[in-house]
Amino acid sequence: MATATIKSDTRRVPTYCYNCVAGPDLLNVLVEDGVATTIEPNHAGAGIHPADGRPCVRAYGLVQKTYNPHRVLAPMKRTNPRKGRDQDPGFVPISWDEALATVAAKLNDIRARGLLDEQGLPRVAATFGHGGTPASYMGTLPAFLAAWGQIDYSLGSGQGVKCTHSEHLYGEFWHRGFTVASDTVHSRYIVSCGANVEVTGGVCAVRRHADARSRGVKRVQIEPHLSVTGACSAEWVPIKPKTDAAFLFALLHVLLCDVPIERLDIDFLRDRTAAPYLVGAEGYYLRASDSGKPLMWDTRSNAPVPFDHPGAVPALAGEFTVAAAVSHHADGEVIRHQDAVARPSFAALVEAMRAHSPDWAASVCDVPAATIRRIALEYLDNACIGQSIEIDGRRLPYRPVAVVLGKTVNNGWGAFECCWARTVLATIVGALEVPGGLLGTTVRLNRPHENRLLSVKPGEDGFMNCTFNPTGLDKWIGKPTGRNAHRTLVPHVGTGPWSQALGPTHLAWMFMREAPDHWPQPTMPELWFAYRTNPAISFWQSERLTDTIGKLPYIVAFAYTLDETNHMADILLPEATDLESTQLIRIGGTKFVEQHWAHQGVVLRQKVVEPRGEARDFTWIATQLAERTGLLEAYNERINRGSALVPLKGEGYDFSLPTDRVNPAEAIWDAVCKAATAELTGGAEVRDLAWMKRSGFFVVPHTRVDWYLYPTMVEQGLRFELPYQERLLRIGEELKRRLHGQGIHWWDRQLDEYRALPEWHDVPGLWIEAVRAAGGDPADYPLWGITTKSMQYSTGANVGIPLMDEVAGNMRGHGRVILNAATARSLGVERDDWVEVRSTAGVTRGRAEPVQGCRPDTIVIPGQFHHWKTPYAKDLNFPSLNRLTTMSREALALTDATGSGADVVRVSVRRVDGPFAGDRA
Amino acid sequence: MSVIAGRAVSGPRQQANWDWRAACNFIAGGAGAGLLIVGDIAGSAPRPTVLLAGALIGFGLACVWLEIGRPWRALNVFLHLRTSWMTREAVAAVLVYAFCGGAVLLGSPVPLRAATLAAVAFVYCQARILTASRGIPAWREPLVVPLILATSLTEGAGLTLLLSFTLARAVPASAAWMLFGLLAARWLSWRLYAARLNSGTVPVKARAVVDALDRPLSLAFHGLPAALILAAAVLPEAAGAAVLAAALLAVAGGWLLKSRLVTRMAFTQGVVLPITPVRGGGLSGPGARPGWQ
Amino acid sequence: MTRYAMIADLRRCVGCQTCTAACKEANATPPGVQWRRVLDIEVGEYPAVRRVFIPTGCQHCDQPPCMEVCPTRATGKRADGIVTIDYELCIGCSYCALACPYDARFKVDTVEFAYGVALDSEQARIDEKRVGVATKCTFCADRLDAGLATGKVPGVDPEATPVCVNSCIAGALHFGDLDDPESPVSLLLASNEWFRMHEELGTGPNIYYLWDKGR
Known part of the structure; x- marks a missing residue:
């Protein structure tokens, strides 16, 4: 209850929170006498924002x-x-003028010598969280x-190993699904392999799943x-870590081998997929000799026809002899065939899944066959086919x-198989990109980011265009x-603005320390920008990474508090x-995770309260940097062209800023507000910054039809590139030739992932093998170590916020090592005991949380902690x-072909007396 | 059945609202009241009895005064006579002091008898304070009332003997036999109470405290003092020492019992989940009563 | 008559603690004091295990044991059923906390801050009256009254509804007048299976837990 004193000035200021990818969400801030006191929902969003x-x-x-x-x-x-964990950085306050002049001098020196260094790598790098x-x-x-120009974004803070990486890459390839979700609004049945949507899906997903x-x-x-x-699901099925592909293959086996084909969505398979494409003995499509188009076997004419033959009713099963055809192999090699035996790729799929019966899978993944x-x-039964x-x-x-x-299912080894299997499971019942089914919700490798449907263009072989990097x-x-x-x-991963940060970002850190054979050791960037990122905590083997960060020659960190990464900053x-500065971003339409709305528009983050101390609005900082590096004109031009959200000039409106001067932040965002609202309404409505400050957001209707890719595919006569992966087979062969040509064989296992149809391989065994490779005895590390996210205590610098720690503490396992109660008993461990968890790479300690809801062979360490510098967090142990x-x-x-790893490690657990002496709070 | 909880504890937890200071009110206040009652019945010297009893009750109340969050509003405690046993306890305490004062000043048996009756009311109020605490299963058990009364009287008997010895170097046999009888009554009350708690009316951890207390309480603080009183009857030369030891043990046993009852035995109710909810297309399932099975 | 009650739909609750945080912030409760909180409970043994999230707090009982034991009459009950505490009367004896089977009452003896020192946001709302006395969920009575004064409907209009209900992202929490058969809570109770916690203790709690649709 607030003090009884009536505040002389109380107002509610609308703004947004976008601290996790599942946002942005609307909110109001209660400001009393100039002090922000309370966050509240923005009830004006009721009926617009899916979580009201x-x-x-x-x-x-x-x-x-x-x-x-x-x-x-x-x-x-x-x-x-000197830099290092044990070194006091000796930070001393300076003026903004001195700080910016220092950074600008560094940048100007770099620019004078060229943006790229002698290795052709950008001298400036940047990492964002x-x-x-x-x-x-x-x-x-x-x-x-x-x-500025070329910047290296490859020094990740967890990308590739902490994100749903393979889903990003394959999802976008197959159905423009950088993030993939169930159409929860219409769903009847969801199989969720480790997707912790109630924690990571944001408020829209939480609300929708509750409604569902x-x-x-x-x-x-x-x-x-x-x-x-x-906990919120109808049923929990414990599964051995990293065996989800076996489980999903077995589902496919049941549907493909045990169920009559008539029960599947035959029309969808014939018309919208590569299922009828004929595959020759070598695994490549048989193509028409003249056009090169993949062939299908038309059951009407009983003859091969190109995939786009009008009126064809292609076969999905059987074996056929094609009198004359060609196939397109690696590096443009065209093989001619006569009387070639071929079968539809769907038939190949059925055969590929035949060995993966539920009985077989039960022995792999420890889930009963029944x-x-x-x-x-x-x-x-729930697919409602027809x-x-x-x-x-x-x-x-x-x-x-x-x-x-x-996560951990859709990244790292086995993720390709899982992503493929689940997308094929959607494909064979026609549930891909249709109401109720499996949806992509945004694109990042294709453009435009704000409308994935517009990214669809006809590509090769009747499929969508795709943006793979060349391997020819x-x-x-x-x-x-x-x-x-x-x-x-x-x-x-392609070559768009997001591609580099999605590449195998751990490889950048690794290679800067020790490059593999026949690979030049990358230089370190001369200047590294870090913002809202703490890779010294959030990435793997954090102690080693901390040491690597300490070797970077010059670090400019946009700092909220001191932390483990900016401890090394210059x-x-x-x-x-968040509450102190101004920015306009998009809301609605379709965005990450389950953020697909029946509206689209823009939302303003505004200066709710005056910035604390000398903290400055980022737009002011960016403008200063531009001016001091002689890039003001280019910077202003970039803003005019859309770098601040939308182009400031469009049909019927022009809010372009002058390029020859410093534009105040307010003027920039005023122009952006006007241009964005004009863009949304075709110029009919123009809202300025003052209007947006009052109203908070501006939306127009967004048809729910645009949640689905299917209508676009139909309109363009396109097929989903599923289930068969001829393209992957070909580029894998090409990449192998290129790498072997340079003497590189350390990527061979990854090359094996380029298959037309995946096969099970001993995925969990790779982690046991890794123990041996590190010189350990697998018997010494008998448990699986995995992690899980806390909704309350993740992202947005939450780790230093006591309120978040307090409420997170209401959830079991917060800040602890979760393990099965029987396992704990066998180790002599009780609740609250300190335990030490050890792998071949490191060791950590925490209090034990014995539970029933965990496999006996698995321990879980939620969140990302072990801070030693971040205030508040460092005292948590x-x-x-x-x-x-x-x-x-x-x-x-442990890196797969997409460059992704997974948060899995073999560990041992033992009871200890307390935290490490050096870590004691 | 296992139940795990986050930091917001869902299972029963030891109450942390009343600590040793509240326990001291039950310990000292109950003993003082018991002394008044038994002393009056046993015909102890009125003035020292009244002074010691008043000091004990006063000490207990002072401890509570130290524990409350707003000590300068302490007089508000008198505002809810209609339902609050704490208000009634306070009123009883005032009456005890008023009558004790009268007894000391007037030297008359009438106010002393009135003080004795007020002391009975005071102890009864203390017992009912516990049973009205519906959040603490070990307290809300009705058998707490005879237990608190019995221990108060037993402690009173013990103190009567100790006081008598201190003042007159004498341990009256009648008082010793009274103590013997009260020890038996308290032990019986305890056994009935413990049996009731062990039948599942309190959380598992509270039962563990009961179990741990039972043997020492029964043997060292009931069996042994009873045996000492019997020994005194057959060994006149050691009678004084034996009865004094028995008195000390009887008082100590009561204080141990009440300190355990008020603090370590006092687990909260926790939550009960009668049934697990349906989650979408799933089924409901059996519920849970964390910390009770 | 009016009788306010809250509903927690256990089928929908995800244990996110948004209500916990919203309550803490709106009511400026000190560190560790959670008038509203969500419990995380595990039931069963591996592998037949369930996990349930239970929002809890003051149940604004029909026969509040806290009110019965309170020696000062600081704890009261309004005509609309809301159990109140008069901070000016309370002596902080904590007896009410022990009488409450729901663990819903709190007392702090000093002014405490999240970081040890008062933030501007905390300084602005320091309330000495709440130090050394019992505190608990008020069903946001001040908010309710302010909303009612402007014609708003509790449980329907956010301005007259407790902040925990307003904040609930899963739509698990509801509030309203049980004596109004058309209120959201009455309609939900009529169409769903529910239970109340510790009813056998004779408290008459007013948080209803939904666990299945009506039969």
Whole structure:
């Protein structure tokens, strides 16, 4: 209860929270006499925002975040040139003028010598944290970065190993699904392999799944540890870590080998997929000799026809002889065939899955065969094949089933197989990109980011265009353009603005320390920008990474508080944070995770309260940097062209800024507000910054038909490139030739992932093998170590916010080592005992949380902790899996073809007396 | 059945609202009241009895005064006579002091008898304070009332003997036999109470405290003093020492019992989940009563 | 008559603690004091395990044991059923906390701050009256009254509804007048299976837990 004193000035200020990828969400801040006191929902969002304008628990930490007494509130410079955890940086306050002049001098020196160094790598690097969300807080910095030119974004803070990486790459390839979700609004049955949507899906997903539960949706949660999402599911099925592919293959086996084909969505398979494409003996499509188009076997004419032959009714089963055809192999090699025996790729799929029966899978993944069989049939029974539904006046197929995947399932080894299997599970029942089914919700490798449907263009062989990096003989980019070599090693990741940060970002850190054979050791960037990121905590083998960060020659950190990464910085720049600065971003349409709305528009983050101390609005900082580096004109041009959200000039309106002067931040955002609202309304309505400050957001209707890719595919006559993966087979062969040509064989296991149809391989065994490779005895590390996210205590610098720690503490396992109660008993461990968890790469300690909801062979360490510098967090003595996961040479073997790893490690657990002496609070 | 909880404890937890200071009110206040009652019945010297009893009750109340959050509003305690046993306890205490004062000043048996009756009311109020605490299963058990009364009287008997010895170097046999009888009554009350708690009316951890207390309480603080009183009857030369030791043990046993009852035995109710909810297309399942099975 | 009650739909609750945080912030409760909180409970043995999230706090009982034991009459009950505490009367004896089977009452003896020192946001709302006395969920009575004064409907209009209910992202919490058969809570109770916690103790609690649709 507030004090009884009536505040003389109380107002509610609308703004947004975008601290995790599942945002942004609307909120109001109660400001009393100039002090932000309370976060509230923005009820004006009711009926617009899918969660009715209610932000999640993390938003409520923004008040303490703003007034945190540990904030860095003045620019600082390092006075101790030596860097390391054990070194006192000797930060001393300096003026903004000195700080900016110092940074600008460094940048100008670099620019004078060239943006690229002698290795052709950018001399400037930048790292931003969690899932691109810092972009919603960095004002016009993107315009400055764009004006600067080449920058290396490959020094990740967890990307690739902490994100749903393979899902990003394959999802976008197959159905423009950088993030993939169930169409929960219409769903009836969801198989969720470790997707912790109630924790990570944001308020829209939480609300929708709650509504779906009230409606009676059945969600089966497959995961080693009973997560919050498992708790909210109809059924929890414990599964051995990293065996989800076997489980999913077995589901496919039931549907493909045990169920009559007539029960599948035959029309969808014939018309919208590559299922009828004929595959020759060598695994490549048989193509028409003249046009090169893949052939199908037409059951009407009983003859091969090109995939786009009008009126064809192609076969999905059988074996056929094609009198004359060609196939397109690696490096443009065209093989001619006569009387070639071929079968539809669907038939090949059936054969590939035949060995993966539920009985076989049960022995691999420790899920009873009867359970697997039941789930497969429940999935099919709920698919409603043949039914349709009207969405905003348009009738579309209704297939209310989906298989969704969580982290550690959809990244690292086995993720390709899982992503493929679940997408094929959608494909064979016609549930891909239709109401109720499996949806992509955003794109990042294709453009435009704000509308994935517009990214669809006809490509080769009847499929969508795709943006793979070249692997051909003369086109392959053999010389890395960034320190993680994303264009060289990972064709799938493409070359868009997000590609580099999605590449195998751990490789950048690893290679800077020790390069593998026949690979030039990358230089370190001369200047590294870090913002809203703390890789020294959030990435693998954090102690080693901390040491690597300490070797970077010059670090400019935009700093909220001191932390483990900016402990190594040379300059700290305090930016005005969430409630103190101005920015306009998009809301609605379709965005990450389950953020697909029936509206689209823009939302303003505004200066709710005056910035603390010397903290400055990011747009002011970016403008200053541009001016002091002689890039002001280019910077302003970038803003005019859309770097601050939207182009300022469009049809019927022009709010372009003058390019020859410093534009105040308010003027920039005023122009952006006007242009954005004009763009949304075709110029009919123009709202300025003052209007946006009052109203908070501006939206127009967004048809729900655009949640689905299917109508676009139909309109363009395109097919989903599923289930067969001829393209992957070909580029894998090409990449192998290129790498072997350079004497590189350390990527061979990854090359094996390029298959037309995946096969099970001993995925969990790779981690046991890694123990041996590190010189350990697998018997000494008998348990699986995994992690899980806390909704309350993740992202947005929450780790330094006591309110978030307090409420997170209501959830079991917070800041602890979760393990099965029987396992704990066998180790002589009771609740609250201190335990030490050890891997071949490191060791961590924390209090034990014995539970029933965890497999006996698995321990779970939630969150990412083990802080030693971040105020408040450093006194918590929480354990962290990042201390145990390797980023040494063995990590290469634990990296899959997409460059992703997974948060899994073999560990031992023993009871100890307390935390490490050095870590004692 | 296992139940795990986060930091917001869902299972029963030891109450942390009343600590040793509240326990001292039950310990000293109950003993003082018992002394008044038994002393009056046993015909102890009125003035020392009244002074010691008043000091004990006063000490207990002072301890509580130190524990409350707003000590300068302490007089508000008298505002809810209609339902609050704490108010009634306070009123009883005032009456005890008023009548004790009268007894000391007037030297008359009438106010002393009135003080004795007020002391009975005071102890009864203390017992009912516990049973009205519906959040603490070990307290809300009705058998707490005879137990608190019995221990108060037993402690009173013990103190009567100790006082008598201190003042007159004498341990009256009648008082010793009274103590013997009260020890038996208290032990019986305790056994009935413990049996009731062990039948499942309190959380598992509270039962563990009961179990741990039972043997020492029964043997060292009931069996042994009873045996000492019997020994005194057959060994006149050691009678004084034996009865004094018995008195000390009887008082100590009561104080041990009440300190355990007020603090370590006092687990909260925790939550009960009669049934697990349906989650979407799933089924409901059996519930849970964390910390009770 | 009016009788306010809260509903927690256990089928929908995800244990996110948004209500906990929203309550703490709106009511400026000190560190560790959670008038509203969500418990995280595990039931069963591996592998047949369930996990349930239970929002809890003061149940604003029909027969509040806290009110019965309170020696000062600081604890009261309004005509609309809301159990109140008069901070000016309370002596902080904590007896009410022991009488409450719901663990819903708190007392702090000093002014405490999240970081040890008062933030501006905390300084602005220091309330000495709440030090050394019992505190608990008020069903946001001040907010309710302010909303009612402007014609708003509790449980329907956010301005007259407790902040925990307003904040609930899962739509698990509801509030309203049980004596109004058309109120959201009455309708929900009529169409769903529910239970109340510790009813056998004769408290008459007013948080209803939904666990299945009506039969």
